[in-house]
Amino acid sequence: MLWYKAWRESQARFLLSACTIAGLCVVFVLFHSQGAASAYRSRTYVEYIWRIVYKGYLREIFALLALLLGVGGLRRERDYGTAGFTLTLPVSRLRLVSIRAAMGLSEIALLSFLPVIVIPALSPLVGQVYPWTQALEFGLLWAAGGSFLFVIGFLASILFAGEYTAAVVAVTVTLGYSVVADRPFVQRYVIDVHDLMSGTGTHHFQPDVFLLVGPLPSAALSIILLIVCSSVLLAGCITQRQDF
Amino acid sequence: MPKSYVIETHGLTKCYGSFEAVQSLSFRVSSQRITGFLGQNGAGKSTTIKMLLGMTHPTSGTGTILSRCITDAKANREARRDVAYVGEDKQLYGYMTVEQIVRFTKSFYPDWRSEIESRLLKQYRLPLDRKVKALSKGMRTKLALLLAFSRRPALLILDEPSEGLDPVSIEELLQALVMAAADGTSVFFSSHQIAEVERVAEHVSIIDRGKLVMDFSLDDMRQSYRRITAGFATQQLADRFQIHGIRKMQASGRQVTLLATDNADEIVEIVRSMEPVSIEVAPMSLREVFLETVRKGA
Numbered sequence: 444m445l446w447y448k449a450w451r452e453s454q455a456r457f458l459l460s461a462c463t464i465a466g467l468c469v470v471f472v473l474f475h476s477q478g479a480a481s482a483y484r485s486r487t488y489v490e491y492i493w494r495i496v497y498k499g500y501l502r503e504i505f506a507l508l509a510l511l512l513g514v515g516g517l518r519r520e521r522d523y524g525t526a527g528f529t530l531t532l533p534v535s536r537l538r539l540v541s542i543r544a545a546m547g548l549s550e551i552a553l554l555s556f557l558p559v560i561v562i563p564a565l566s567p568l569v570g571q572v573y574p575w576t577q578a579l580e581f582g583l584l585w586a587a588g589g590s591f592l593f594v595i596g597f598l599a600s601i602l603f604a605g606e607y608t609a610a611v612v613a614v615t616v617t618l619g620y621s622v623v624a625d626r627p628f629v630q631r632y633v634i635d636v637h638d639l640m641s642g643t644g645t646h647h648f649q650p651d652v653f654l655l656v657g658p659l660p661s662a663a664l665s666i667i668l669l670i671v672c673s674s675v676l677l678a679g680c681i682t683q684r685q686d687f
Numbered sequence: 688m689p690k691s692y693v694i695e696t697h698g699l700t701k702c703y704g705s706f707e708a709v710q711s712l713s714f715r716v717s718s719q720r721i722t723g724f725l726g727q728n729g730a731g732k733s734t735t736i737k738m739l740l741g742m743t744h745p746t747s748g749t750g751t752i753l754s755r756c757i758t759d760a761k762a763n764r765e766a767r768r769d770v771a772y773v774g775e776d777k778q779l780y781g782y783m784t785v786e787q788i789v790r791f792t793k794s795f796y797p798d799w800r801s802e803i804e805s806r807l808l809k810q811y812r813l814p815l816d817r818k819v820k821a822l823s824k825g826m827r828t829k830l831a832l833l834l835a836f837s838r839r840p841a842l843l844i845l846d847e848p849s850e851g852l853d854p855v856s857i858e859e860l861l862q863a864l865v866m867a868a869a870d871g872t873s874v875f876f877s878s879h880q881i882a883e884v885e886r887v888a889e890h891v892s893i894i895d896r897g898k899l900v901m902d903f904s905l906d907d908m909r910q911s912y913r914r915i916t917a918g919f920a921t922q923q924l925a926d927r928f929q930i931h932g933i934r935k936m937q938a939s940g941r942q943v944t945l946l947a948t949d950n951a952d953e954i955v956e957i958v959r960s961m962e963p964v965s966i967e968v969a970p971m972s973l974r975e976v977f978l979e980t981v982r983k984g985a
Contacts (some may be wrong), residue, residue, distance in 0.1 A: 444794040451782050524778030527846075528831075530742045531772040532795050533764050683760065686743040 445534065449546035454658055457550045460508040464501065464554055469560040471495050476569045480514045488571040494654040496558055497581050498641040505554065510590040510613045512547050513596020516540070517682060518604045537679040544597060544675040552594050555585035580655045581642065587667045588616065588640035592617060594674035601678045601685075634663050691718045693842045693873040694739060696750035696757075701734050701743060701897075702807040708734040709746065710897040714888075716875050718841075721868045723888035725977060731897040732877035740772055753841055764868050768796070773834030775847040777827045781820030785813050785830060789837075796838040804837040806965065825856035826898055832863055843867055845876035849883055856959050861887050885973040895981045903948070905973065912971040913951040917963040927961065935979055946971070967974050 475491060478637035495501065517539065520526040530537065559575075559582035595616055597620045600609035624635035638644025645660045689968065694716035701709040709731040716722045726732045737743035739752050741763035753769055755762040755764045781914055789808075793799045808815070811829035822830065828848065835843055845864075845953075846972065864887050868874050878884050884891060885905065893901040919941045928936045932950030946952050955968055 444791045447791065448780070451780070523781075524774070524776045525780055527740075527742065527772065527774035528779055531740050531767055531770070532792075533768040534795070535760065535764055592703075684744070687737070 445539065445542045446546060450542045452543075453512060453546060453550060456508075456512055457554075460512065460550075460554055461557060463508065463663065464505060464557045465561055467501050467504065468496065468558050468661050469565060471501070472565040472569060472571075475571065477499065485537050485613055487653070488566070489577075490653045492562060492573055493642075498643070498662045501558070502585075502637070502640050505519060505585060505589060505616070506592050506617070508554065508642075509551055509592040510596040510617055511610060512550055512615065513593040513598075514600045514609045516543055516597075516600050517685070517687060518600060518609070519606070521687050522604065522606060530687055540601075540682050541675060541681040544594075544678070547593055547597065548671070551589040552586045555589055556582045558582065560587075574654075580659060581640075583664075584642065584645075585642050588636040589666050590671045591636045591667050594678075595620075598674055598678055601681050627682060634666060636667070639663055639667075692716060692751075693718045694750070694752055695874060696735075696739075696748065698748035699735065699738060699750050700747045701731075701738060701744050702746040707897050707953065709738070711896070712897070712899050714892050714899050714902055716873065716892075718873045719868070719871055720889045721864060721874040721876070721887050722892065723884035723892045724875060724892050724894065725879065725881065726877070726894040727879055727981060730879075732879075732893045732894055733846050734897075735760075735894070736772075736844055736877060740767065740770070740844065742809060758786055771838060771840035772972075773828070773831045773835055773843075773844045773845045773848055775850055777831045779819045779827060779830060779834075781818065784816055784818055785822075786815040787835065788819055788830070789815075792834045793837070798837050798839060800837050803839070804833065807833040807836060824851045825853060828852060828856060828860060832860070836863070836867060839870075840872060842873045842875065845874070847878055849875055849878065849880055852978075853941040857883065881974045881977050893972065893977060893980050900980050901976070907956060908973065909970065911947075911949055911951060913947045913955075914944065914969045914971050914975065915947060915951070915955060916942065916960060916965075916967045916969075917958050917961075918942050918965040919961070919963050923961070928958075930957055946976075 471492070474555055475488065485574050517529065517536070520529055530536070559578040563573045563578050594611070596613040599613040599616065604614050615631045621635070621637060623629055623636075624633045625636045635644050638658070642655050643650070644646035645655070645663070647655045647657045647660065649656050692715045697713050699709055699712040702708065712731070712735060717813070724732050724735070734743060738745050739750065739757055741757060741760065745758060750757045752763070753766045755766040757763055780791075783791065789804060793804075811826075811833060813826065813830055813833065819827065819830065843864075847861055854861065860882055864874050864876065888905060891901070891908075892902045893898060905919075922941055923943055924940065925936060925938060928945060930950070932947050932954055933945050934948045935946040945954065951968070955966070958966060
């Protein structure tokens, strides 16, 4: 039933995020034939989708939604007065934290795969084709990048109390990270998840055709997976020591 | 048969920076009876309860709840299977309906008693399909009690249970506590409402500024605690009243007021031997004991 609780607590944010992402995908695909492609100086439909979805607006919106999905948990419950009820259930704090994290990461994965379904499925309606395999590969990159951003929000909400404080801290940290990760002297040491999600941060992206070619960057994906798991574990350890 | 205790603490201390919310608290709560935990606002009642339930970590000291160590997370979790807690604001998940939160809570307690759940749902007239956030505070309290009683806890802990309730709801709450105790549940509840503690509690622990200042049974209080007021022809020296059993002595002019917690008959005889002009012996109410105790610390 802790899964049910975690779902109910994130349900509204998840459904709103899903509607936003799916809705924008629909709009971007259907408006392609009405001059949108030329507005983005795209020569091909694949380039247009990459510029507006995987590199552009939708990725930025997805990043923000991933951060906000990470916010919540026991600190927020303390503000609402329900932490006492939750903490006196015969379950460990680590279990509470890990189930909330698992639910959030599952939601991130589902959000990542919405463009995978919507874009290739709707493209024929405007007389275009978008390869399913490309959409799937970008979906995997989004799931990894989204998980990384999710844990920033997740950790912020463990460390900072207050309705909006955690969200503001998470956004600020992410902006700071994005600026630092863009610096040339840091680029070779730090994974830029924004570039990873757009494909430009991988050697597999072909900028002339705007497609991913070859296998996915398994090293970068493994490092992100490690960071995500470590962050959830860290969040569990911090929560165990906190007073409510 | 040795007395069993559901709660025991030894030197329990909680500091927030330089502020000591609870100071070296050592006390015991006997099983199968109602114990009132009395104190002013900010006295340290909620902090103590939070430490007992593992919500807050003690700075020092230790304790047990149902014989399980409160500072050991695993043992505390085990103890919570048999402990029900009703918090001060009785907040429950507002996004769930009554039915959903009952089902949610039930899933954590294998010994859940469905017949108690059904009886209390009917008795409290809780609408199953209503969202918790749409319930009044009185209804939320009833729902919290239903969730607590349906699991048949060995120990029920309530933090300021009557806070914000109307007189009818308070009456129902107190009756529910008495019934729970009659069924063998040990009840420990914090309050600053003296009248309700005096009505239902069998034992009282008074905490003031984080320190346990008194711990007594209400039967003992009714039998042994006396206010002795004596008037003398001349002013008396305080030294004359250093007698076993006197908790507090107050002199105002030629009148002396003594609060005796023990040995009252002998104290009265000694005072009589001092040839007072007048002497009056009266039993003490919990209100008087509480006020004298916390004023003493002021």
